[in-house]
Amino acid sequence: MAETTQEREDGAKDAPKALRGLALAGKRLRESLRNTHTLPRLGAHGILVALAIAAIWLAQPKATPAPEAVALSEGEPRPYTALAARGGIRTTDDSLFHRAPVPHTTIPERPRKEVITYTVQYGDTLYGIAEQFGISGNTIMWANPQLELNPDLLQIGEELIILPVSGVYHKVVKGDTVESIAEQYKVEPSAILECEYNHLGDPPQLQVGTYLIVPGGRKPYVPRVVHVYSGPIPEGAARGTGAFVWPTTGAISQGYWELHRAIDITWAPGTPIVAADSGYVALVGSSDTGYGKYVVIDHGNGFQTLYAHFSIFYVKPGQSVRKGEVIGLMGSTGRSTGPHLHFEIRKDGVQRNPLNYLPRQ
Numbered sequence: 001m002a003e004t005t006q007e008r009e010d011g012a013k014d015a016p017k018a019l020r021g022l023a024l025a026g027k028r029l030r031e032s033l034r035n036t037h038t039l040p041r042l043g044a045h046g047i048l049v050a051l052a053i054a055a056i057w058l059a060q061p062k063a064t065p066a067p068e069a070v071a072l073s074e075g076e077p078r079p080y081t082a083l084a085a086r087g088g089i090r091t092t093d094d095s096l097f098h099r100a101p102v103p104h105t106t107i108p109e110r111p112r113k114e115v116i117t118y119t120v121q122y123g124d125t126l127y128g129i130a131e132q133f134g135i136s137g138n139t140i141m142w143a144n145p146q147l148e149l150n151p152d153l154l155q156i157g158e159e160l161i162i163l164p165v166s167g168v169y170h171k172v173v174k175g176d177t178v179e180s181i182a183e184q185y186k187v188e189p190s191a192i193l194e195c196e197y198n199h200l201g202d203p204p205q206l207q208v209g210t211y212l213i214v215p216g217g218r219k220p221y222v223p224r225v226v227h228v229y230s231g232p233i234p235e236g237a238a239r240g241t242g243a244f245v246w247p248t249t250g251a252i253s254q255g256y257w258e259l260h261r262a263i264d265i266t267w268a269p270g271t272p273i274v275a276a277d278s279g280y281v282a283l284v285g286s287s288d289t290g291y292g293k294y295v296v297i298d299h300g301n302g303f304q305t306l307y308a309h310f311s312i313f314y315v316k317p318g319q320s321v322r323k324g325e326v327i328g329l330m331g332s333t334g335r336s337t338g339p340h341l342h343f344e345i346r347k348d349g350v351q352r353n354p355l356n357y358l359p360r361q
Contacts, residue, residue, distance in 0.1 A: 112164040113197065115213070120158045126151040127258060129160065136166040137258070142219040143169040149224065149255045150355040164197060168217035172206050185217030223251030226265065226361050228274060231324060238320050240277035240299025244357045245323060247276045247307060248330060248341050261351035262306075266340035269311060271330040273341055275321040276305050276358075284317050291342065292334020295327055304349075308342035309333050 118129060126147065130137040141147045143161040147154070163169055168185050178200070182189040193200060197213045200206075228249040234241065250267030254260055279299035286293050291308035295315060298304050311331025321327060332339045345354045 114164065115169070115197075115211075116162050116164075117159045118162045120154050120156055120160065122156055124154055126154065129162075133162050135163060138218070139163055139166045139168075149252065150353060151255075151257065152353045152356060163213055165195075165213065165215050168214040168219050170212045170214055170217075172208055172210050172212060174208050176206055176208075178204055178206070181212065181214065185214045185219065187214055187217045191215050191217070221253070223253055223266070225249075225251050226358075228272065234278055234323050236278075238278065238280055238300060240279050240301050240303055241323065242277070242299075242301055242303065244276040244305075244345065244354075244359075245274070246358055246361070247305070247343050248273045250330075250341070253340055256353040256355060261353075262342050262344040263354050264340045264342055266338060267330060269329075269331060269339040271339075272326045273307055273310065273328050273330055274324050274326050276323070276343075276345075277303070278323045279303075279305075279321060281315045281317050281319045281321060281327075284313060284315065287334050290334050292336060293328075293331065294334075294342075297321060297327075302348050304346045306342075306344040306346065308344075309336050309340060311339075 118133075120129075126140060127137045130140050137151065140160060140162065141151055143163055147160075161169060170181055170185070172181075178189045178192050182192055192198060192212060192214055193204060195213055195215050200212075206212075226246045226249065228246055231245075246265075248265050248267065248271055250265040250271060252263055253266040254264040256263055275297055277297075277299050279297045281295060282298040282304065283296035284294075285291070285296075291306075293310040293313060294306060294308040295310070295313055296304055296306050307327065309331055310328040310333065313328030315321060315327045330339050330341055343354055345352050345357055
């Protein structure tokens, strides 16, 4: 029969009495040995050894059987985990003190149900943010008008409106209808009506000043008019100042973006095009499929500017030009859908956004 808890406790209480009895018996035996011969002494020593072994055995505490491991339901806390992690519990069988491995669970991606704001962090780019939220770069630009012509002008700490899907964020104005909004952004009215984010009800009620999400919509481009530099030509050309001027007058028909690292300025054929800064003509070329007739000016300070789609140019390679000097006329040569200037700014051979360098108008 297994030893009970009470029996173990009683045994522990009797252990000191047994030790005292053994010690007294050993003392009497040693006294008797003084009056015996050698052989009897050897036998008595054997008895003393046996008594010592018995005393050592009694002095050691009884080993308590390890508690049986209790099966815990999934998610139930294991009380010793924290202590074991700190080294407060030591055991040869640590299966009692550590959590069982948690099976890896893949959390399914869930679409966002609302418009959020995102604070620009160090190293962010427009397209990096777009990829992070699974929407298009244009969607972010259209929802944040300050970026439409210049997506590179992100500032740390700036808050951006982030839609849950790609499309347009439209502010309702007086006279708007679902049909007119759909026509404006080139989608079917059902795209707006069935969008779960709009909560339009049946029949739909549009309130002036509120915003609607137009999934899949595209915002029509509104050109911004800029004007050519008309100030005095600086003295001592050949080297640029680093301060650029607008190279022509017209409307910006296409901004700078990933696949178009330039700006396009459109106006009437024959509109004058001027050097955006002082320098010398590094290249005059012509292509039927690309830039058409184009000019590259080296400004002698790490910057180069490229002007394309001339109808005619007035300069030749090696010629010194001054800021604001006319170098040719606007045309539609090369790969072009109409008269315009394709304008690039390059710094150390890398195309940069011209709007970062041109004066604001």
